[in-house]
Amino acid sequence: MLNVIVIDDQPPLLSEIRSMLKREYSVTTCSSPLRGVRMIRKSEPDLVVVTLVMKEMDGFEVIRRLKSSGCQMPIVMISAYGDASTPAEATRLGASDYISRPILADELLARLRRVMERQMANAMPAPIHSLQDGICTADPEMLSLLELAHIAANTDSRILILGETGTGKELIAQTIHRYSGRSTQPFIEVNCAAIQPNLLESELFGHEKGSFTGAEGMRKGKFEQASGGTLFLDEIGEMSLEMQSKMLRVLQNGDYTRVGGDQRQVSTARIVAATNQDLRALVNDGLFRADLYFRLNVVTLTLPPLRRRPCDILLLANLFLTRFNQPGNPPKRISEAALRVLAGYPWPGNVRELEHLIERLSILVSKQVIDVEALPDYVRDTATRTPLGELGEIIPYQQARAEFERQYFTQAVYQAQGNLSQAARIAGMDRSQFYRMHKRSTESE
Numbered sequence: 001m002l003n004v005i006v007i008d009d010q011p012p013l014l015s016e017i018r019s020m021l022k023r024e025y026s027v028t029t030c031s032s033p034l035r036g037v038r039m040i041r042k043s044e045p046d047l048v049v050v051t052l053v054m055k056e057m058d059g060f061e062v063i064r065r066l067k068s069s070g071c072q073m074p075i076v077m078i079s080a081y082g083d084a085s086t087p088a089e090a091t092r093l094g095a096s097d098y099i100s101r102p103i104l105a106d107e108l109l110a111r112l113r114r115v116m117e118r119q120m121a122n123a124m125p126a127p128i129h130s131l132q133d134g135i136c137t138a139d140p141e142m143l144s145l146l147e148l149a150h151i152a153a154n155t156d157s158r159i160l161i162l163g164e165t166g167t168g169k170e171l172i173a174q175t176i177h178r179y180s181g182r183s184t185q186p187f188i189e190v191n192c193a194a195i196q197p198n199l200l201e202s203e204l205f206g207h208e209k210g211s212f213t214g215a216e217g218m219r220k221g222k223f224e225q226a227s228g229g230t231l232f233l234d235e236i237g238e239m240s241l242e243m244q245s246k247m248l249r250v251l252q253n254g255d256y257t258r259v260g261g262d263q264r265q266v267s268t269a270r271i272v273a274a275t276n277q278d279l280r281a282l283v284n285d286g287l288f289r290a291d292l293y294f295r296l297n298v299v300t301l302t303l304p305p306l307r308r309r310p311c312d313i314l315l316l317a318n319l320f321l322t323r324f325n326q327p328g329n330p331p332k333r334i335s336e337a338a339l340r341v342l343a344g345y346p347w348p349g350n351v352r353e354l355e356h357l358i359e360r361l362s363i364l365v366s367k368q369v370i371d372v373e374a375l376p377d378y379v380r381d382t383a384t385r386t387p388l389g390e391l392g393e394i395i396p397y398q399q400a401r402a403e404f405e406r407q408y409f410t411q412a413v414y415q416a417q418g419n420l421s422q423a424a425r426i427a428g429m430d431r432s433q434f435y436r437m438h439k440r441s442t443e444s445e
């Protein structure tokens with residue numbers, strides 16, 4: 001139970017408020033505001049309720065003193081007095097809500113519940129859907145990663161983004177650039193797997209005129225193009241050992257020369273690298289230089305695969321459906337049954353695979369509602385997991401419970417359209433408990 005301290009100098013009113021709150025709170029009352037302030041500073045309750053008019057010191061002064069000594073808990077003012085400016089003054093001083101008397105117990109409890117939820121929501125990262133950066137997620141692990149990405153964006157540290165194909169590594173790299181102080185400078189991407197190894201050096205460092213057959217003029221490399229901005233090296237795990245040692249030199253000293261040239265160039269680009277390979281394993285197998293790995297791996301963001309964030313499957317499916325809706329047509333909908341099937345499919349190609357499937361479905365399905373039969377066979381066939389296994393077959397209890405929790409939290413977050421506070425309310429939990437259990441449910445695969 002949450003602790004609340006109530007301050008008012010009239011014992012009858014104190015006992016009236018106590019009897020209203022005791023259903024949901026452990027209530028302590030205090031009839032002296034001076035003593036009340038001392039008590040609150042010492043015991044730091046979860047919530048404070050204070051009235052306005054008191055002889056020793058008024059409620060405004062109580063709020064002022066508590067806020068000036070750094071108290072963070074929400075403070076709610078209740079009063080039968082005051083004029084139109086009183087709520088505004090209470091809020092200005094830092095009260096979380098102002099309630100006029102008379103008030104019924106249910107209404108008072110509902111108002112305090114809202115205050116506590118707001119307090120918890122502020123203490124947690126908010127779910128992010130379709131922000132300007134285009135990242136849609138309500139997954140706790142992704143939300144923590146995004147927070148870290150935003151913090152790291154404002155430094156010049158190198159960032160290594162790991163994750164299976166299609167998990168959103170490039171999207172995160174672009175977001176990091178956009179949130180960094182380099183956002184007005186270029187974001188340059190190089191896919192190390194897509195360029196022939198013998199051409200990668202000139203692609204990255206540029207070349208001088210006549211340095212090889214076909215080099216008809218000087219060409220700036222990607223390092224130079226990304227000056228002051230961000231150089232995104234995608235699929236870094238595909239780089240040859242020879243190229244890796246050239247990269248290492250730039251990362252160590254910050255300088256390089258164009259192919260065929262001898263003039264020293266200085267790189268001012270910030271490096272963000274990504275790979276879907278296990279770089280550490282490549283290092284152990286001698287296929288990736290350990291010194292380069294440690295130079296790149298200053299901040300690491302490991303994106304979870306889509307199958308480990310089932311609520312995102314549902315949110316993203318709807319996002320893409322809206323995105324691919326043909327202009328002028330009424331928006332299509334995915335049936336609940338079809339969404340359940342999508343949530344159970346393992347998505348080896350992650351978000352990209354989901355995006356392509358929804359694009360295809362929105363073109364091919366003429367009906368307003370996309371139902372299970374419209375889904376491809378391979379999706380329907382692999383998505384048959386239920387908490388009790390197929391045809392009621394008994395599976396180990398721990399496994400069934402983990403599976404049930406995963407589906408339960410997915411469904412709650414989906415129903416609340418990614419709003420974790422609302423999902424917690426549906427589940428009858430407080431937000432922090434919901435957040436913890438939801439996170440745990442996605443960790444067990």
Ligand SMILES: Nc1ncnc2c1ncn2[C@@H]1O[C@H](COP(=O)(O)OP(=O)(O)OP(=O)(O)O)[C@@H](O)[C@H]1O
Nearest residue numbers: 134135136164165166167168169170171276351352
């Ligand atoms: N959280 C997300 N919200 C919205 N769109 C997303 C999200 N994650 C990925 N996408 C979309 O999915 C597609 C694949 O993402 P992206 O190219 O960033 O993945 P990747 O991990 O870099 O893939 P690869 O390893 O194959 O290069 C893109 O169209 C991207 O916009």
